[in-house]
Amino acid sequence: MVWAGRLRALPLRILWGPRLRAWASTMAPPPRFFALELPGCTLAHFAVGTDAPGAPADPRVAALMATPGRSYSLCVPVAPGGDPGARVRAARLHQRLLQQLDRGPLKRCQLHRLLCYPPGGGAGTLQQGVLLHDPSDSPDTRRALLALLDSYLEAPRPSLGEFLVDDATRQLWQRRWELLDGQGWRQVEPEPVGPALEPDLHPAVPDLPSAGVFPHREAARAVLEACTAVIPEARAMLELVDRCPTRAQKGKFPVIVIEGLDATGKTTVTQAASESLKAVLLRSPPACVSQWREVFDDEPTIVRRAFYSLGNYIVASEIAEASARCPVIVDRYWHSTAAYAIATEVSGAVQHLPPAQHSVYQWPRDLLQPDLVLLLTVSPEERLRRIRGRGLEKTREETELEANSIFRQKVEECYRRMDNPGCREVDASPPREEVLRTVLSLIRTSCG
Ligand SMILES: Nc1ncnc2c1ncn2[C@@H]1O[C@H](COP(=O)(O)OP(=O)(O)OP(=O)(O)O)[C@@H](O)[C@H]1O
């Protein structure tokens, strides 16, 4: 630690002469690209290890990492091949890391969401991470981070990088920490931090089909199967799903889904509409799995979304059975599962969402389709009034929606981009009776 403290005090250009730089360039690992979420949900992109020392990084990155203060990157490696077990382990490790960073001496540091990917990106290559910024550049922070990494006894262990600024040239560098067998931690040679172009597609998107927006039942099933040793409820959930037909078919009566952000009036509308139409009212996740919801809500995205996804297949079997007898109204279904998953995983703001028509907005090929999906929308102010008026316990997402209007915009925009079937938007701001009239009229004209 003393050594690291001294290093900090020396101007970097003394330590990092041309000969050392030439040597390092022959040994350099492939560059890594980073997407950093900054306050206000803007994304900054930078690269580490490109052969462009001297090129200035994004000024927002440089400003964040400028002295005084120090930034560290922590990223969770992914196993090549990307089998569901490895993905679940990496996701749980990332979650554990975030919880640990929120305690003790590290609590006073700022955390920024960080994604790390290789050149070209692609499915199975994305590392979830975090950028920790210590405004006071305390040596305790480095000590605490290394001690924290020591507590990870087995691979994969999060990787740690430390950012340095050459005060003379303003060039940014990253030095990674490595654990040498039996010899403790050492820092490897610094690598330059340079600019990076924003990729065409947000780097989280290629992973969505295996990590949150599952395109078919088996993809979600494989994730819960990989969790059964650590989450006993996963086995129980799988047993329920496996009792449902693989291709549930709709009966002759119409099936109408009501979607929307929390507190837009779905419960109110679905109850009134089902009474009026003498329809069966169902909801996703279905009542038979609601006792496990809290358990899965505390899990990382991949596990949580697998639970909601499989819940939809159970609802599908309920729809199949009920729609043979009468109309069916469903309070949330696959569109909610996909919209919340995409909005959570795609960092940054609305413009970073995958474009309309992208495959993540397509209905799973093996999931029973409804005849009509209505999306209830109200202004943010009215929605907040309704949340406060209700005064119930909030889920993590409701709290986030309340706090984060960008997240709310992303969820709503995802609903709008859903395809085949798409969502018909209904202004749900008027009084209850008027909203119900509009909904019933749309059902009659669309479903006969
Ligand atoms: N048209 C309306 N005008 C005024 N208040 C409404 C209207 N519709 C619903 N509310 C009230 O807003 C609150 C939220 O409504 P509701 O519970 O139906 O929303 P929700 O979309 O089902 O929420 P969640 O998804 O969180 O379960 C409730 O207190 C409800 O009585």
Ligand SMILES: Cc1cn([C@H]2C[C@H](O)[C@@H](COP(=O)(O)O)O2)c(=O)[nH]c1=O
């Ligand atoms: C069905 C479903 C729900 N969620 C999230 C979205 C909301 O914040 C909560 C509340 O749902 P409620 O039961 O309607 O109150 O759950 C989700 O993320 N994915 C889903 O599939």
